[in-house]
Amino acid sequence: ETGVTQSPTHLIKTRGQQVTLRCSSQSGHNTVSWYQQALGQGPQFIFQYYREEENGRGNFPPRFSGLQFPNYSSELNVNALELDDSALYLCASSVRDSNADTQYFGPGTRLTVL
């Protein structure tokens, strides 16, 4: 158990809809990163939040957006869902500039887009 929690566990949406996924970071961690893991693939970095601001972004379109709150929890929002957005969405928390910047992952949210 890493102490990182995500909700919901599973979600089914239809194409064109919008979705919000939530993540609570491990106690004492100030940075949250989001990853998309398609079936049979390794996780792909979406973006990272530190001090409530986006701090690095991967190769994802603007319809993927996020927020970080003062308690360091975070949301991932995806607009205009496409079939290819079906994946496991993982968040990871860490302490910025700590030793190794190690990231601890939550259990993920499985999103299915029909």
Place this chain on the structure above:
Amino acid sequence: GEDVEQSLFLSVREGDSSVINCTYTDSSSTYLYWYKQEPGAGLQLLTYIFSNMDMKQDQRLTVLLNKKDKHLSLRIADTQTGDSAIYFCAESFTGGGNKLTFGTGTQLKVEL
């Protein structure tokens, strides 16, 4: 550019050692990590190594890093059925915003 490659499958007998290999292309990698993922679960951090180290041992796990060849390996001694999972190597680098770049994963199957 950034690219991390792993072989897809590895099958070993219980009690044997497992060696999972990974190659990466970014020479500016700062840290290299090994994560374990069981079916339907998130990623569990197993161990990591700083790029100026050659080896790190942690109980049954030994990580070897050959920076010249950009090759990373994870050895699991006395492999157990509970070690069956997908293993991902990942790299991060200074100036990369602490983004992790993952390999495609190696599925380890431990047979009795």
